[in-house]
Amino acid sequence: MKYMLIMRTTDEAAQDFQDVDFDQMLETMGKFNDELINAGVLLAAEGLDPEPGLVVDHGSETPVVSDGPYGETKELFGGYYILDVASQEEAVEWAKRLPYSGPGIKTEIRRVSTIDEFPQDNPWIKRERAWRERTGQL
Template sequence: MAKYMLIMRGTDESIAAMMEMPFEQMLETMGRINDEMIRAGVLLAAEGLEDPSQGVVVDFSGETPVVTDGPYGETKELFGGFYLLDVATKEEAVEWAKRLPRIPGTKCEVRRVPTIDEFPQDNEWIIRERAWRERTGQL
């Protein structure tokens, strides 16, 4: 099995359209797919994000970090939330992504999450992280 992140992306327009949906309807729509993933045993985590206007951006382009309030100016797509799945293949992750609610203007990026075992095991920082994961029950 492998972990895949389904990264939900929308535009200002698609996020505004989603916000116009009655809250109970949105909960039911998302609840149905969440329930399917839970029953299939593939869902590890899922979270949506607050409205982009409530966020900030820390820009590292210059010599010192610059913090600006959202929304994010020139950004064409906004990260709106994610699902973290434990599935056998990328194809299976894509099949789950295709079942997500269809909101015009949104996209879902599917990316594999490498495991700690894929990094050099003799590296000091990997050793520290592995110990932390063991202490916190994440390994």
């Protein structure tokens, strides 16, 4: 099963990380990434740049685009991992091992639905499956 680990921090926690040496941060995260790779569970991992970002709000008839990505939220979505693990419990164990923990830092864990979970006779699912096969994603 695929799970997404979403790294979230408060504004205050993110500010604290500005003092962390960038090379040291890369080494610390790199060691954790190596653990995931060696365990055979890492599918993707990316950090997200908070600037520039936009939000498209679909709450009205005409979508409204505004500066973002965070607006008035209290937590920042700073990056993610996608893991292929046997269970939610295993995803939790990996999340507990993430470097850089402390007050204001959380990891949200969400299962990622796969194309195999949708009706395979649906024409749109068939089209997507064909596209995934053509692009080497299956």
